[in-house]
Structures are given as structure tokens and as C-alpha cells.
Amino acid sequence: MPPDLALPGGLGQARVMRQDTTELTVATRGQGLHDCTDAVRRWVEGTGIDSGLLTIFIRHTSASLLIQENAAPAARRDLERYFARIAPESGAYEHDDEGPDDMPAHLRAALTQTSLTIPVVGGGLALGTWQGIYVFEHRHAPHARTLALHVMGD
Amino acid sequence: MPPDLALPGGLGQARVMRQDTTELTVATRGQGLHDCTDAVRRWVEGTGIDSGLLTIFIRHTSASLLIQENAAPAARRDLERYFARIAPESGAYEHDDEGPDDMPAHLRAALTQTSLTIPVVGGGLALGTWQGIYVFEHRHAPHARTLALHVMGD
Amino acid sequence: MPPDLALPGGLGQARVMRQDTTELTVATRGQGLHDCTDAVRRWVEGTGIDSGLLTIFIRHTSASLLIQENAAPAARRDLERYFARIAPESGAYEHDDEGPDDMPAHLRAALTQTSLTIPVVGGGLALGTWQGIYVFEHRHAPHARTLALHVMGD
Numbered sequence: 218m219p220p221d222l223a224l225p226g227g228l229g230q231a232r233v234m235r236q237d238t239t240e241l242t243v244a245t246r247g248q249g250l251h252d253c254t255d256a257v258r259r260w261v262e263g264t265g266i267d268s269g270l271l272t273i274f275i276r277h278t279s280a281s282l283l284i285q286e287n288a289a290p291a292a293r294r295d296l297e298r299y300f301a302r303i304a305p306e307s308g309a310y311e312h313d314d315e316g317p318d319d320m321p322a323h324l325r326a327a328l329t330q331t332s333l334t335i336p337v338v339g340g341g342l343a344l345g346t347w348q349g350i351y352v353f354e355h356r357h358a359p360h361a362r363t364l365a366l367h368v369m370g371d
Numbered sequence: 372m373p374p375d376l377a378l379p380g381g382l383g384q385a386r387v388m389r390q391d392t393t394e395l396t397v398a399t400r401g402q403g404l405h406d407c408t409d410a411v412r413r414w415v416e417g418t419g420i421d422s423g424l425l426t427i428f429i430r431h432t433s434a435s436l437l438i439q440e441n442a443a444p445a446a447r448r449d450l451e452r453y454f455a456r457i458a459p460e461s462g463a464y465e466h467d468d469e470g471p472d473d474m475p476a477h478l479r480a481a482l483t484q485t486s487l488t489i490p491v492v493g494g495g496l497a498l499g500t501w502q503g504i505y506v507f508e509h510r511h512a513p514h515a516r517t518l519a520l521h522v523m524g525d
Numbered sequence: 526m527p528p529d530l531a532l533p534g535g536l537g538q539a540r541v542m543r544q545d546t547t548e549l550t551v552a553t554r555g556q557g558l559h560d561c562t563d564a565v566r567r568w569v570e571g572t573g574i575d576s577g578l579l580t581i582f583i584r585h586t587s588a589s590l591l592i593q594e595n596a597a598p599a600a601r602r603d604l605e606r607y608f609a610r611i612a613p614e615s616g617a618y619e620h621d622d623e624g625p626d627d628m629p630a631h632l633r634a635a636l637t638q639t640s641l642t643i644p645v646v647g648g649g650l651a652l653g654t655w656q657g658i659y660v661f662e663h664r665h666a667p668h669a670r671t672l673a674l675h676v677m678g679d
Contacts, residue, residue: 234388234542234677236524238422238492268546270580270675272424272488276499278440284639286586286631291620295628296635303457303611312445320449323440327450331438331502332488334580334640336675338546343673345584348639365497367424367490369388369523369677370544388542390678392576392646426578426642430653432594457611466599474603477594481604485592485656486642519651521578521644523542523677 236369237264243362245354248301248318250285250293253364254350258342261368269337269370273350276363279322280354281329287349300325300353322355329353337370390523391418397516399508402455402472404439404447407518408504412496415522423491423524427504430517433476434508435483441503454479454507476509483507491524544677545572551670553662556609556626558593558601561672562658566650569676577645577678581658584671587630588662589637595657608633608661630663637661645678 239260245251261271275282286292301321310320333350336343344350352362393414399405415425429436440446455475464474487504490497498504506516547568553559569579583590594600609629618628641658644651652658660670 234544235386236388236422236424238490268544270424270544270578270677272490274488274490274497276497276502278438278499278501283635284586285635289620289622292628292631295618295620296631299612299616299632304453308453310449312443312449314443320446323446323450324453327437327439328482328636330639331484334488334582334642336546336580336582336673338673343582343584345586345671347586348584363499365490365492369424389540390542390576390578392644424578426644428642428644428651430651430656432592432653432655458607462607464603466597466603468597474600477600477604478607481591481593482636485638488642517653519644519646523578 232371234369234371236367238365238367241364241366243352243364245280245352245360245362247357247359248354249297250283250351250353252349253352257350257366260366261337261342262340264368266337266368266370267340269368271335271337271342272332272367274332274365275352276365278326279356280352280360280362281326281331282333283329283351283353284333284348285351286347288347318357325355337368386525388523388525390521392519392521395518395520397506397518399434399506399514399516401511401513402508403451404437404505404507406503407506411504411520414520415491415496416494418522420491420522420524421494423522425489425491425496426486426521428486428519429506430519432480433510434506434514434516435480435485436487437483437505437507438487438502439505440501442501458482472511479509491522540679542677542679544675546673546675549672549674551660551672553588553660553668553670555665555667556662557605558591558659558661560657561660565658565674568674569645569650570648572676574645574676574678575648577676579643579645579650580640580675582640582673583660584673586634587664588660588668588670589634589639590641591637591659591661592641592656593659594655596655626665633663645676
């Protein structure tokens with residue numbers, strides 16, 4: 218048996234590591250930030266992993282992920298207006314196969330995140346008090362957005 | 372022997388985890404998005420890891436990483452034009468040691484990604500149908516860009 | 526004993542994996558980039574992990590993380606001026622509970638990173654020669670910013 222299995226020692230943790238994955242579908246109701254913190258947290262807690270790393274990956278290029286202020290709805294409205302302004306639908310885009318919100322969606326996704334990694338500490342996410350996990354929908358129409366969740370730890 | 376080695380159980384997976392790393396060099400041919408999805412996928416599949424987490428890290432500050440639409444070349448051209456517009460070479464920059472494309476390169480890198488994490492599920496990347504992995508070259512001259520790849524799983 | 530413990534083999538590594546986490550507090554002295562590369566590197570080296578994955582997660586929404594050019598102070602000043610310009614304090618924001626630097630802070634954080642993942646190779650971070658790790662403070666007042674660090678490997 219490897220010595221670090223028998224002797225966890227003082228540095229780090231030598232329990233045997235494991236992982237789990239799932240898919241989480243978020244039903245968006247048009248453009249804007251959709252809070253998915255609770256759904257993600259519940260899944261992580263259900264895996265029983267006490268210490269580790271959570272990865273959230275969104276399998277789309279016209280919606281993205283963002284960790285943002287979870288207390289003030291006005292902050293989220295400002296954020297939505299900001300992205301509507303810096304990557305506007307009124308732009309002259311070559312690619313508009315799916316309408317005027319098609320290309321701005323890809324731009325807003327490029328400026329935000331496709332994947333987020335969050336440490337798991339003491340059985341919970343290491344989020345700060347004011348941090349929420351959001352799916353940022355960039356299309357006008359409601360969509361079912363798929364997140365691939367992965368957690369690894371012990 | 373720890374019980375979770377003997378008894379994989381129902382929660383997660385208790386096979387012994389392993390990892391692998393490599394460096395991948397991408398030869399860019401001037402500014403724009405360079406698709407490296409196939410090279411990354413081939414390496415991951417070659418490691419034989421069935422379930423886990425892939426990390427891609429670009430070791431530069433004037434090129435970056437992006438997951439974007441892989442079907443429409445027009446969408447990629449719009450994206451390149453967009454970043455050329457919001458972080459323009461015509462800006463008044465204090466730092467221009469390497470020419471007018473030096474500082475805009477750092478800005479465009481700051482607005483996009485230095486690292487990407489993608490779950491590995493069923494022996495393959497959990498990318499959506501329309502997602503490709505791109506090196507976003509921000510300099511005019513061709514460069515050899517080094518990616519550090521890391522996969523961990525079982 | 527599982528066969529890959531007894532026979533590390535040629536593919537990947539079959540040593541037993543472990544992980545470690547810590548919190549790192551960075552005292553910022555007003556807006557701008559604060560280098561924390563050395564503190565992060567020292568902690569990773571102290572864990573004794575030779576090969577693996579480092580994650581840095583900032584537990585705030587008005588400060589963020591960025592990997593940027595570590596040699597030219599002028600490049601960092603240009604970058605700070607750029608974000609001050611594209612997400613200005615003079616904007617008309619609905620959310621200004623904590624003053625004119627409140628909402629721009631959230632916008633600048635949304636455009637940069639809440640988490641960074643960096644492979645650990647040969648006992649060190651796989652950073653490129655010119656890459657430094659920065660906490661990007663978006664508020665005027667000094668803050669104590671908490672980073673959750675997580676490393677996993679062998």
C-alpha cells in the first residue's frame with residue numbers, strides 16, 4: 218500500500234479522491250441573468266464531497282456564465298443594460314442568420330465566461346457572501362440551457 | 372485498504388484517479404481565431420481518461436483562449452472585428468514597446484480567457500455541438516503559442 | 526489492490542492524488558492591479574505537489590483576477606486606464622448604493638475573471654515568462670480581498 222494512504226500526514230489530504238458529474242438544465246425566460254446558485258449548491262452537497270473543486274461549463278455560445286452580486290436587483294439590471302450597450306443589436310454584423318440578437322449574443326458570451334471553477338471547502342462552495350452564480354442568457358427567446366457540472370475531491 | 376477503494380458505492384466514482392499533462396504548440400498566422408479543438412480532443416482521448424476535467428492554459432499575455440461558434444466563419448470574422456474596435460490599435464497607449472498592436476493585444480487578452488476548463492464525460496469533451504476551442508492571436512506577426520494542457524480523472 | 530496502483534504504466538500517472546486548500550488575503554491599496562504571484566507560488570510550492578492543478582478564486586464581486594504582463598508597469602497603467610474608460614464611473618447607473626465606483630466595479634469584474642486555473646508542472650506553476658497573477662481592485666478604498674486557493678495533484 219502506498220505510504221501516503223497509510224499515513225495521511227500533515228501536508229494536504231491523502232484520502233482517496235473521487236469525482237462526480239451531472240447535467241443541469243436551466244430554463245431561461247429571455248435575456249438577462251438567471252440565478253442558478255441553489256441548484257448548483259444542492260447538487261454539490263448531494264455528492265457528499267467535503268473538499269474539492271467544482272467546475273461549471275455551459276454548452277452554448279449564445280449564453281454564458283457569470284458570478285455576480287446576489288443582493289441588489291438594480292446591479293443586475295445595470296449589468297444587463299451595460300452588455301446591451303457595449304455589444305448592441307444595432308451593430309452592423311455580417312453574421313445574422315438567426316436575427317439581430319444572434320451576433321451580439323456571441324460577443325457578450327466572449328466577454329463573460331463559458332466555465333467557472335469554485336473550490337469546495339467544508340462541504341460547501343467557497344462563494345463569498347455576495348456572490349451568486351448566474352446563467353447569462355443573451356437571446357430574446359426562452360431557451361433550455363445545459364450546464365455540465367463536475368466535482369472532484371474527497 | 373480504505374473502504375471506498377473496496378466498495379465503489381453509489382455516490383460518485385471511487386476508481387483511482389490519475390492525471391496527465393502536455394504542451395501543445397499552436398502556430399498562428401496573424402491576428403484572429405485559430406481552431407485547436409481537434410488537437411486538444413486527440414490528446415485527451417489519447418490519455419484514455421474516461422471521466423474528468425481538462426484544463427487549457429495559454430502561456431502568453433498577447434494571445435488568449437476562447438470557446439466560440441464553430442460553424443459560421445462570418446461569426447468569427449464579426450468577433451475579430453468587434454475586438455479590433457473595442458480595443459483599437461489607434462488608441463493612445465503609454466506602452467508600445469513592440470508597436471501599435473502591443474497594448475491592444477494585452478487588452479483583448481484581458482477581456483477573453485487565459486484558461487479554460489472543460490469536463491470530460493464518456494471519454495470525450497463535454498463541448499456543445501456548436502462549440503469550438505480557439506487560440507485568439509492578438510499580434511499581427513505569426514507566433515508559436517504554447518498551451519499547457521492538464522487532464523485529471525479516471 | 527487496483528491494478529493501476531501496482532502498475533503505474535506508461536499512460537499518465539498513477540500515484541495517489543491529494544489536495545490542499547488555503548485562504549490568502551491580499552491588502553489592496555486602491556484601484557488597480559496588485560501582484561500576488563509570489564504569495565500564490567510560495568503556497569503551491571509549500572504543499573509539495575509536483576504535478577497538478579491550481580485554482581484561484583476571488584470571493585468578491587467588486588475585485589477580480591487577471592493574468593497579465595509582469596514586466597512593463599506602463600502596460601498595467603494602460604490596462605487600468607482602459608477599464609476606467611470602458612466601464613466609467615460617470616455612467617448613469619441605477620445601482621449606486623456605495624458611491625460612483627460601486628457599479629463600475631461590478632462591470633469591470635464581469636469583464637475579467639473570478640477564477641483562474643493554472644497547471645502545476647515539475648513542482649511549479651506553468652506560467653509563461655511574462656505572466657503575473659494580479660488581483661484587480663475596482664474600488665477606490667483599500668480592501669482586504671480574500672482568495673480561496675485550491676491545489677490538487679500528486
